[in-house]
Amino acid sequence: MTSVAETTRSSRPLLRTLLTGRHSGWTAPLVIWLGSRIVSTALLVTMFVVATENGWDFASYRRDPSFATFSGSWDASFYRTIAEHGYPRTLPTDGDGNVLPNPWAFLPVFPALVRAVMAVTGGSFWVAGVVVATLAGAGACVLLYRLVLAVGCSHRARWATALFAFGPTGFLLQVAYAESTVLLLLFGGLLALVRRRYWLVAVLGTVAAFTKPGVLALAVALAVHLVVRWVAWVRAGRDAGGFPWRERVAIVGAGLVVAAAGLAWPVVAGAVTGRSDAYLATELSWWVGFVGRPHFTPMTPWFLMAGRWLGPIGIVLVVAVLAGAVWFFRRRDVRALGPEVVGFAGAYALYLVAVFLPQQSLPRLLMPMAPLLGSDVFVRTRRRAVTWLLVGVGLQPVAVVLLWFLGFP
Incomplete structure (x- = not known):
């Protein structure tokens, strides 16, 4: 046996x-x-x-x-x-x-x-x-x-x-x-x-834009990729074969398509309901139990939430978290994951800080940043x-x- x-x-x-x-x-x-x-x-x-x-x-x-x-x-x-x-x-x-x-x-x-x-x-x-x-x-x-x-x-x-x-x-x-x-x-x-399959990025990004918010970070990653390739091309002596026009057009086109898709849903909601702020008003309805009904201002939700529940200590805590995030993204091993991954993750983090009220949904909203788990900090x-x-x-x-x-x- x-x-x-x-x-x-x-x-x-x-x-x-x-x-x-x-x-x-x-x-x-x-x-x-x-x-x-x-x-x-x-x-x-x-x-x-x-x-x-x-x-x-x-x-x-x-x-x-x-x-x-x-x-x-x-x-x-x-x-x-x-x-x-x-x-x-x-x-x-x-x-x-x-x-x-x-x-x-x-x-x-x-x-x-x-x-x-x-x-x-x-x-x-x-x-x-x-x-x-x-x-x-x-x-x-x-x-x-x-x-x-x-x-x-x-x-x-x-x-x-x-x-x-x-x-x-x-x-x-x-x-x-x-x-x-x-x-x-x-x-x-x-x-x-x-x-470098740019039109595939456009297709997947467009579908993602109608799946969950936050896909504008992918458009930013395309922009970062364009800048990095452009700088490399210039440093190589502007060799036409190193960065052909068709690829430049594909990158810009994919970025515009993804960005447009990422901004489309509020327009769709407004057109169907007849109320231009339909999407924003709907999102803010989930804030009521935490911070009441404040006027929405980008880059303030984290400070609003922390100040409401923790007072001045909360503001200090948010500043410390943001400083820690900057330190993390500046690490050499994180940057070694490539400009596309870092550009996307950084833009997505900025999106969360800009528009999201931090509460119990935050852990799942951090999941798109999973490629950063490949850095030395973790592995x-x-x-x-x-x-x-x-x-x-x-x-x-x-x-x-x-x-x-x-x-x-």
């Missing part, structure tokens, strides 16, 4: 081959993804069983509190409304005329994909939503791996993917949210940019990488309880 130890020893060469072998560009990220899904599913199932057995209120009310509906809590209900009924032509308001939370805050690509799966399979939104999100999460892991591999090495690619998939918000890669779908598109767009040595991995796995059950059960992420 084969012992457990012998079985373990015999499986190690296979795992090593999957992670480092000839086809590891596919197998390594998929093995990492599969392992992370086992962990995340176990955590979500445990939470579901504990809540059910103890009669706890679920994160968001469901008439049929199954595991599938539990995996579609919070914002998933808005995606369900969009998938089944579309967008309202009139914004809901309270007695004072203030806009209430409504589906216009959520973009159409994810619910459209879910609706297509529902039509093909006959399944419910909750099951179809989990299927779409989980498959997109697998694709996101593959493209993140290949992106970091393209700008780094296999060591960095494997560990960045593992830290991403097993991290505190890793469970969101399989719930009925648009996160995994937009990550698939953004990582694919960055990889296409690194490989310089195996020991450091393992430490960060254990921290991520340890924080994931905390995040499941706090974000998925007690407060919406």
